[in-house]
Amino acid sequence: MLRPRIIVCLDVDHGRVVKGVKFKGLRDVGDPVELARRYEAEGADEIVFLDVSASAEGRGTLLATVQRTAEVLFIPLTVGGGVREVTDMGDLLRAGADKVSMNSSAVARPGLITEGAELFGSQCIVASIDAAREGDSWRAYTHGGRTPTDLDSVEWARRCAELGAGEILLTSMDRDGVRTGYDLELTHQVADSVAVPVIASGGAGGADHIREAFNKGQASAALLAGILHDGLTTVGAIKKELAQEGVEIR
Amino acid sequence: MRVSLFDYGAGNLHSLAKALEAGGAGVTITTSWDEALDQDALVLPGVGSFGAAVRSLGESRNRIRESLEAGYPCLGICLGMQLLFESSEEGEGEGIGLISGSVRRLRSRIVPQMGWNDVKLTSDPVFSGLEGLVAYYANSFVCEPQDPGQVIATTKYEAESFAAGVRKRRTWGVQFHPEKSSAPGLRLIKNFLGEVS
Numbered sequence: 001m002l003r004p005r006i007i008v009c010l011d012v013d014h015g016r017v018v019k020g021v022k023f024k025g026l027r028d029v030g031d032p033v034e035l036a037r038r039y040e041a042e043g044a045d046e047i048v049f050l051d052v053s054a055s056a057e058g059r060g061t062l063l064a065t066v067q068r069t070a071e072v073l074f075i076p077l078t079v080g081g082g083v084r085e086v087t088d089m090g091d092l093l094r095a096g097a098d099k100v101s102m103n104s105s106a107v108a109r110p111g112l113i114t115e116g117a118e119l120f121g122s123q124c125i126v127a128s129i130d131a132a133r134e135g136d137s138w139r140a141y142t143h144g145g146r147t148p149t150d151l152d153s154v155e156w157a158r159r160c161a162e163l164g165a166g167e168i169l170l171t172s173m174d175r176d177g178v179r180t181g182y183d184l185e186l187t188h189q190v191a192d193s194v195a196v197p198v199i200a201s202g203g204a205g206g207a208d209h210i211r212e213a214f215n216k217g218q219a220s221a222a223l224l225a226g227i228l229h230d231g232l233t234t235v236g237a238i239k240k241e242l243a244q245e246g247v248e249i250r
Numbered sequence: 251m252r253v254s255l256f257d258y259g260a261g262n263l264h265s266l267a268k269a270l271e272a273g274g275a276g277v278t279i280t281t282s283w284d285e286a287l288d289q290d291a292l293v294l295p296g297v298g299s300f301g302a303a304v305r306s307l308g309e310s311r312n313r314i315r316e317s318l319e320a321g322y323p324c325l326g327i328c329l330g331m332q333l334l335f336e337s338s339e340e341g342e343g344e345g346i347g348l349i350s351g352s353v354r355r356l357r358s359r360i361v362p363q364m365g366w367n368d369v370k371l372t373s374d375p376v377f378s379g380l381e382g383l384v385a386y387y388a389n390s391f392v393c394e395p396q397d398p399g400q401v402i403a404t405t406k407y408e409a410e411s412f413a414a415g416v417r418k419r420r421t422w423g424v425q426f427h428p429e430k431s432s433a434p435g436l437r438l439i440k441n442f443l444g445e446v447s
Contacts, residue, residue: 001367002365002366002367002407003366045366074269074435075386076430097262098262123390166390197360197362197365221365
């Protein structure tokens with residue numbers, strides 16, 4: 001049976017891991033290579049690096065970080081942030097990423113998803129969607145949550161999958177960093193609308209939230225960041241709790 | 251021992267190269283079939299698409315098949331396993347054709363299959379010490395060998411079962427990614443190297 005995954009997300013800025021709350025207020029939490037290794041040892045099923053560096057200098061550092069990480073990490077690594085062209089995807093995959101994720105650039109030019117999927121395979125292409133609730137629906141945002149789009153997140157997710165994305169990384173901006181649980185309604189609506197795996201993101205406070213994301217949200221994977229980086233719990237402790245509750249994780 | 255890692259031109263080869271090195275092999279990443287078939291073993295990695303990988307076979311297809319038929323050791327991973335077959339629904343062109351059969355798209359609702367799944371093993375030596383293996387998959391396509399005797403492992407995804415591993419002579423193919431399957435995956439790679447050295 002395919003096991004639901006626990007994915008650890010590291011926001012990377014100029015080669016350091018940082019963590020913000022509600023997309024703001026970044027603070028330094030460590031070295032990405034060391035942290036990725038530690039999370040693999042604890043039982044993480046995958047690692048995501050989201051590059052939040054705004055400068056070209058930061059991008060250069062990112063490729064070196066990805067390469068150093070890939071040489072010691074033996075679980076999948078997804079890298080996103082600042083992917084604008086297929087050449088950016090190729091650079092990241094060459095450096096050692098297994099998948100690349102994109103958000104703003106795909107909104108600006110949806111054909112980028114198809115180009116990436118045709119060149120590298122759908123399994124390499126992750127569409128990242130930052131969604132904020134407005135009444136009964138969720139508006140998609142770009143540029144790290146700063147820029148609203150005209151897109152409905154559920155519709156946009158469906159379109160991304162049609163264009164060739166092999167996975168949807170779905171972040172609830174309302175829940176990011178607040179630890180009150182994933183947005184289950186959003187997650188379920190997207191998972192129900194697409195025939196590719198959905199990663200629930202934003203809001204994890206503990207194992208119960210993750211179980212709900214799998215069961216009620218129908219997510220294939222749950223993304224964790226802050227509660228791990230702050231040392232509130234470990235991947236091992238979460239997996240133990242999930243197993244005790246009957247969730248068949250790895 | 252020296253292992254060639256063939257580069258079809260797309261994707262991450264670092265982790266696989268490091269996994270082979272961790273297993274005790276020296277690794278040559280190459281785009282030349284002359285070089286690839288002139289080491290102690292060949293590894294066909296699992297990144298890229300069938301069509302592009304087939305194009306990289308070029309005029310060497312028959313020579314590769316003959317080498318593998320003659321017992322040159324090979325490990326094909328994911329797409330690399332699929333390349334051992336005759337054809338694929340993913341793209342045009344002929345595979346190496348060492349194993350009779352074809353590659354088809356998964357019929358499950360959620361495709362690609364992305365994540366960790368159970369692998370039901372036979373007692374093949376590459377699986378030594380790996381009872382209860384759970385391995386990482388990222389695939390939209392699966393292999394259908396004509397001869398069920400060549401299947402050495404199976405996996406179930408949603409309602410369908412497929413070949414997770416095949417073997418013919420000294421060539422092994424696995425549909426999952428050992429280099430992404432943490433410690434048990436590294437063990438499999440080490441087992442392969444031990445078996446062919």
